[in-house]
Amino acid sequence: MLKSPAFLGRLFRTPAAIESPRMPVVLDKSPVLVAEGLTRSFGSGDTKMYALKDVSLALHRGELNLLMGPSGSGKSTLLACLSALLRPDSGRVTAHGRDVWSMNNAQMEEFRLKHCSYIFQGYNLFPAFTALQQLEVVLQWGEGLGRREARKRAEHVLGQLGLSNRMHLRPAALSGGEKQRVAIARALVKNPSFIFADEPTSALDWDNGQQVMDLLKECAKLRGAMVLVVAHDHRLESYADRIIRMADGQLVRNASPDSPKRPEPRKNQTRVRINEFEFANV
Ligand SMILES: Nc1ncnc2c1ncn2[C@@H]1O[C@H](COP(=O)(O)OP(=O)(O)OP(=O)(O)O)[C@@H](O)[C@H]1O
Numbered sequence: 649m650l651k652s653p654a655f656l657g658r659l660f661r662t663p664a665a666i667e668s669p670r671m672p673v674v675l676d677k678s679p680v681l682v683a684e685g686l687t688r689s690f691g692s693g694d695t696k697m698y699a700l701k702d703v704s705l706a707l708h709r710g711e712l713n714l715l716m717g718p719s720g721s722g723k724s725t726l727l728a729c730l731s732a733l734l735r736p737d738s739g740r741v742t743a744h745g746r747d748v749w750s751m752n753n754a755q756m757e758e759f760r761l762k763h764c765s766y767i768f769q770g771y772n773l774f775p776a777f778t779a780l781q782q783l784e785v786v787l788q789w790g791e792g793l794g795r796r797e798a799r800k801r802a803e804h805v806l807g808q809l810g811l812s813n814r815m816h817l818r819p820a821a822l823s824g825g826e827k828q829r830v831a832i833a834r835a836l837v838k839n840p841s842f843i844f845a846d847e848p849t850s851a852l853d854w855d856n857g858q859q860v861m862d863l864l865k866e867c868a869k870l871r872g873a874m875v876l877v878v879a880h881d882h883r884l885e886s887y888a889d890r891i892i893r894m895a896d897g898q899l900v901r902n903a904s905p906d907s908p909k910r911p912e913p914r915k916n917q918t919r920v921r922i923n924e925f926e927f928a929n930v
């Protein structure tokens with residue numbers, strides 16, 4: 649629930665510690681996000697079940713990771729534990745060298761705000777705000793931009809996502825693909841170092857799904873973000889630098905492709921720039 653501008657200010661504070669988007673992305677080999685022995689259960693007594701069983705993995709900058717597996721295998725639970733949304737029963741998550749789950753509430757909140765962007769199937773857009781306002785609020789309350797500058801930048805980003813003629817509409821009047829592009833635009837204006845997306849394409853048609861994956865891929869490649877995407881559609885595997893497969897709360901070993909595949913460019917692909925970055929096919 650939104651309570652006050654102060655709340656919004658905390659929600660969308662600017663990631664000041666994140667490197668300038670103008671700087672070239674220099675990738676080192678050490679992982680930016682590490683999970684060690686993550687275990688998470690739900691319920692108690694006879695109904696207790698383990699959604700995660702001793703999961704360890706290391707994720708790197710500049711990579712798009714696809715997390716796949718059957719329904720109920722623990723994908724969303726793993727994503728939530730990695731992204732500081734759900735506390736594991738045991739195990740450790742280390743982000744940029746910091747133990748995430750030993751942070752106090754204020755540190756944790758700051759970590760989420762500074763470093764993480766979340767994209768969920770349900771879009772999580774504010775129903776009362778237009779597409780433009782969804783972004784403006786991030787820029788005004790998060791980055792502290794003035795109204796005029798926030799509007800200019802929000803219009804620019806939405807325009808480049810092909811939403812110029814939709815930006816004054818509220819979510820109820822937008823299609824699924826349009827809503828998802830607004831949610832992505834809102835996630836990207838933060839310039840996060842970690843992007844967590846839980847089934848971002850499942851409500852979209854193939855064309856819109858590809859657009860979303862193109863954008864997420866470019867975020868990894870051009871901004872050096874670590875992108876973790878939960879997906880079911882095997883056609884999306886071509887976007888992955890790494891495929892992580894789960895079954896019954898555990899990782900399935902040797903799931904990565906021998907060599908990362910690049911998606912074939914689509915016909916009529918155009919390239920656009922968002923802020924300082926060029927994105928494909930919007
Ligand atoms: N809040 C919860 N309370 C009780 N059980 C839960 C809760 N969240 C998840 N679970 C259980 O944990 C297991 C893993 O759930 P999770 O949502 O992580 O699976 P998933 O791989 O994301 O599945 P899907 O592909 O259907 O989204 C499931 O058996 C689920 O019922």
Ligand SMILES: [Mg+2]
Nearest residue numbers: 723724725846
């Ligand atoms: Mg899920």
